[in-house]
Amino acid sequence: MFRNVTDLEPDVLPDILDLEVGNVANGGFCVARHEGRVIFVRHALPGERVRARVTERAKTFLRADAVEIIEASPDRVAPPCPFAGPGRCGGCDWQHASLPAQRALKAAVVEEQLKRLAGIDRTVTVEEVPYPVDSEVAPPPGLGWRTRVQFTVSGGAVGLRRHRSHDIEPIDECLIAHPGVELMGIERKRWPGASGVEGIVSATAGDRLVVLRGRDRRKIKVPRLDVPVRLVRGKPEPGASLPYVREEVSGRLYQVSGSGFWQVHPGAAQLLADAVVDALEPKPGDIALDLYCGVGLFAGVLADRVGQDGLVVGVESDGQAVRDARFNLRELPNVSIERGPVEEVVADLEFGRASAGSRAQNKRGGGHHRGERVRRADLVVLDPPRTGAGRDVVEHITRLAGRKIAYVSCDPATLARDLAYFAERGWTLETLRAFDAFPMTHHVECLATLVHG
Numbered sequence: 001m002f003r004n005v006t007d008l009e010p011d012v013l014p015d016i017l018d019l020e021v022g023n024v025a026n027g028g029f030c031v032a033r034h035e036g037r038v039i040f041v042r043h044a045l046p047g048e049r050v051r052a053r054v055t056e057r058a059k060t061f062l063r064a065d066a067v068e069i070i071e072a073s074p075d076r077v078a079p080p081c082p083f084a085g086p087g088r089c090g091g092c093d094w095q096h097a098s099l100p101a102q103r104a105l106k107a108a109v110v111e112e113q114l115k116r117l118a119g120i121d122r123t124v125t126v127e128e129v130p131y132p133v134d135s136e137v138a139p140p141p142g143l144g145w146r147t148r149v150q151f152t153v154s155g156g157a158v159g160l161r162r163h164r165s166h167d168i169e170p171i172d173e174c175l176i177a178h179p180g181v182e183l184m185g186i187e188r189k190r191w192p193g194a195s196g197v198e199g200i201v202s203a204t205a206g207d208r209l210v211v212l213r214g215r216d217r218r219k220i221k222v223p224r225l226d227v228p229v230r231l232v233r234g235k236p237e238p239g240a241s242l243p244y245v246r247e248e249v250s251g252r253l254y255q256v257s258g259s260g261f262w263q264v265h266p267g268a269a270q271l272l273a274d275a276v277v278d279a280l281e282p283k284p285g286d287i288a289l290d291l292y293c294g295v296g297l298f299a300g301v302l303a304d305r306v307g308q309d310g311l312v313v314g315v316e317s318d319g320q321a322v323r324d325a326r327f328n329l330r331e332l333p334n335v336s337i338e339r340g341p342v343e344e345v346v347a348d349l350e351f352g353r354a355s356a357g358s359r360a361q362n363k364r365g366g367g368h369h370r371g372e373r374v375r376r377a378d379l380v381v382l383d384p385p386r387t388g389a390g391r392d393v394v395e396h397i398t399r400l401a402g403r404k405i406a407y408v409s410c411d412p413a414t415l416a417r418d419l420a421y422f423a424e425r426g427w428t429l430e431t432l433r434a435f436d437a438f439p440m441t442h443h444v445e446c447l448a449t450l451v452h453g
């Protein structure tokens, strides 16, 4: 039953609404209005008329799923995945949009966030991330890219979470999972005792890991998988090391232990590493900072460019990632990896240019130092988690940075917020690139380059 509901409380709005769908917003939905109320609609596209089912009621807005398309957008396609759609798997937001349309939606979101949160007017193009040419089996465009998939397990059966829910969509195949993950057959086995199973494959070296999650991981009954894998049950015994996968970028192998961070799209790490080098234009002798360095991806490619007279300092808080980064870059005397939260480490970081190679120094921790002390890094790359860097870290970076800053971000909202903080300190956006590193989802990776003045 439909009623005019202008004066009613949100909880008495009808469950089914006919809506004209407006612009896309950050988060994988489009905005519609009904009787003066804002409604965030999933499974719709801008310009469509849809019948939508309300899924959530908040005081100032509603959430809804388009369950019937009354007038379809020309960008609409049949979702390739049988588990995508209203109330189903929450992993992919835009299976119903063509790939060019998905990129246009992401570009619109980045443009809108830059404008609204940083006052920056910029036309954004979202670039395709090429699938590596030497991949054994190149899946259809937009599919088969996820080299790390976290499955949820309930009662031994594998699935993926429904959108904003603890409910699980049982699946027997994930179309965005890399073929190497699918080869393991995780979804088609039972995992009694587990609450989750992560399948990880190296796109470049072919290594495979399965990471188990559960209250007592020793009691999980692990099924026989379709291909050999290395198993991670939890923290290693003292003295033992975690199983890892290896990934190759610019001719260097990076070991990533357990569930440690690595770009999930098989083409993303190389593309971003090249893009960061292009953006920063490192020169021999430069001092560069790699903040939130993970296992050392950007530190590695920058170290090759700054040479023996230069220095690269990586900062990372996760102990296992620090161990991996130090191992991965062990042959580079011009790299030092500092362990700790960026917000603490950058507060009192100094760099020593010494005759026998340069060294990072932390005033708190001390360290070897001979020669001139420098408070500035010529170049800074930061690649924070989704929450962004925040005002304090931005302030520290602007005190340390000399020539250029490259900001790699997987969230356009926190990126735009932080760009506004940088602007307050005189650092302006020079270039912005955006990459479709997560096809079929609303997620987008950005690289902003900042210069002073």
Ligand SMILES: C[S@@+](CC[C@H](N)C(=O)[O-])C[C@H]1O[C@@H](n2cnc3c(N)ncnc32)[C@H](O)[C@@H]1O
Pocket (backbone or CB within 6 Å): 261, 262, 263, 292, 293, 294, 295, 296, 297, 298, 315, 316, 317, 318, 321, 340, 341, 342, 343, 383, 384, 385
């Ligand atoms: C998006 S990843 C980037 C990793 C690396 N740049 C790469 O591309 O592989 C973010 C990294 O920041 C680390 N991290 C998160 N919060 C941190 C903090 N407050 N201080 C230092 N590192 C942090 C995480 O452990 C993770 O390795």
